[in-house]
Amino acid sequence: MPLAGASGPSPSPRDEDRREEELEDELDRESERGDALESEIEAELMRQEELLRQIEAEEAACAHYKKVIKATDGEDYVTQDLCIRLLADEEEHLVLFRGFLKEYAP
Numbered sequence: 001m002p003l004a005g006a007s008g009p010s011p012s013p014r015d016e017d018r019r020e021e022e023l024e025d026e027l028d029r030e031s032e033r034g035d036a037l038e039s040e041i042e043a044e045l046m047r048q049e050e051l052l053r054q055i056e057a058e059e060a061a062c063a064h065y066k067k068v069i070k071a072t073d074g075e076d077y078v079t080q081d082l083c084i085r086l087l088a089d090e091e092e093h094l095v096l097f098r099g100f101l102k103e104y105a106p
């Protein structure tokens with residue numbers, strides 16, 4: 001029996017069942033989109049963490065080569081020259097990874 005003041009015919013039980021199923025499907029799709037977004041965010045965070053670890057490793061390598069360069073100054077030019085070249089490589093990597101990190105977290 002329609003409520004007083006309600007307009008139009010009331011939905012049949014069959015219409016209500018259909019509408020309920022549609023709402024459940026909509027909720028399932030929304031939940032799947034939420035899960036996908038959560039996975040995407042987790043993957044992004046893992047990439048950022050990996051980049052931070054990589055940057056830390058490059059910084060440690062640069063610090064190590066700088067120490068060797070200093071220690072070999074005036075004593076071992078061949079080793080010093082090798083470490084200067086290796087330091088240049090590591091500094092290049094550092095710039096590269098810092099650039100990647102900026103792309104992920106502007």
Ligand SMILES: [Fe+2]
Binds near residue numbers: 058061089090093
């Ligand atoms: Fe490196």
